[in-house]
Amino acid sequence: MTEHQTQLGKTILILSVSAGAGHARAAEAIRAYAQSAKPDCRVIHLDVMDFVTLGFRKIYTDFYVRLVNRAPTLWGYLYNFTNDARADSSMEKLRRSLERWNAKALLREIANLNPDAIICTHFLPAEMLARLIARHELDCPVWVQVTDFDLHRMWVHKGMAGYFAANQEVAFRMREHGIAADTIHVTGIPIMPAFAKTLSREKCAPAFGLAPSRFTMILMGGGAGLGNLDEVAARLLGLQLPAENPSSQFQLIVLAGKNHRALQALQTLALSYPQRLFPIGFTSQVERLMVCADVVITKPGGLTTSECLAMGLPMIVNAPIPGQEERNADYVLEQGVALKAVDSLALIYRIQELIAQPDRLSTMTQRAKLLGKPNAAQAVFERVFASLC
Structure with a gap:
């Protein structure tokens, strides 16, 4: 840890994705509480979309917004299709390859910040970091906050330090997906301290x-x-x-x-x-x-x-x-x-x-x-x- 970090205390990085407003709002809620409760702790919130290529950003943000507004039925189909898809399917392998290619700038920024812990309020950064953990290229604990009253398969990854669930049903689903019970915490979804x-x-x-x-x-x-x-x-x-x-x-x-x-x-x-x-x-x-x-x-x-x-x-x-x-x-x-x-x-x-x-x-x-x-x-x-x- 650098001398600068020692003076400021711990560094916690929160990663969200600006696909809809909820993921960023949850991240900001955690940061807002931390600023008032632990002012000596450095808490940084980053939007993952600021560290990917323009084309990838359009798929994850612009395309998502257009789809849910203009073709919600199609979005519902994709939601269920990706939830049921096998992790080793060709489509899933292609998706993960695109994510890896687009993760380089984000990973450089994480290395520069050298956080003591990371909280993900979207499944995308959790998936990116899970691969690094599996390859022993990241030893920083990564936590995941699910931001709905449901659990989609894409939130579930090996190697996470812990999961935060909205309610007991989401926690039950987490356990059924193989997440260790002692790493699941039913906290609710973070909202602003006000x-x-x-x-x-x-x-x-x-x-x-x-x-x-x-x-x-x-x-x-x-x-x-x-x-x-x-x-x-x-x-x-x-x-x-x-x-x-x-x-x-x-x-x-x-x-x-x-x-x-x-x-x-x-x-x-x-x-x-x-x-x-x-x-x-x-x-x-x-x-x-x-x-x-x-x-x-x-x-x-x-x-x-x-x-x-x-x-x-x-x-x-x-x-x-x-x-x-x-x-x-x-x-x-x-x-x-x-x-x-x-x-x-x-x-x-x-x-x-x-x-x-x-x-x-x-x-x-x-x-x-x-x-x-x-x-x-x-x-x-x-x-x-x-x-x-």
Whole structure:
């Protein structure tokens, strides 16, 4: 270890892949916790896609995004096909050859950083490093954080120091794939430390112009099956509910993220619904908005699902991507913390159901709180850090 590393303490490297946002968000959550809890520990987050060729990056990021958006059924087929494929098949051998050829720059960077431990929040770097471990070319312990409520075969590799699972079912699947039970840790999926704070709806709501006592929904992300955000918002706000129902004048928060066109359309729509529609662009205060809500309408990504559960927030899941998101949706539906809307009509029906059945919504809220793991980032980092002491 260099003198510089000795002064800073341990060095932990987190590797993610920017194919979807969840893998990077999990990595950032671990890094954020480490920065506050162990400031003398150097924690570095790298996107593997910054160290591969342009063509390889397009396959792993651009092609993935296009496929899940334009041909989700095909993506679902590929998800299942690769999960069932034999490791010694010609296709798998070709895929691993491409990965080896593209891993050289990343491996040079790892050698330069000389980390004491590595955490992978995507299967690609785990697979690359597993081969080095098998050839005794890497003696640094490598840990793997699975970022969905399902386990795809491509996450499973020999030589890993340990695995972090979202729940007991994922841990069971890991054991069935031959991973040693004593290396599996059920921590949940890492989310930002802010989701572990105790927040007050009464204090957070006024900061956004919201009425704390009014029934509140959050609409997150657009998506196939429901339509554009402004269209969905207009349909929801047009709901005709009995005047005597205390939730008849509900509030709707719509998170448009970095979709500036959607945000502008929502802001125009909000002029017709003062104090009822609250369009919000990219924000780092999602947890403060979630604490103000009674239900969230969202796609069931692993990180978003984990954030909702941490906040005890029931979900209406829509348009899950075949494959990992379908499995996430299955999990929350089976656990009784979510309903599913296959289209905009189903969404309206589900909302009416929940407003008419406050006891049912309350039960879903309590179940979500029991399932939530807001301290997952802490659990992951502390386990890895303790292994180095």
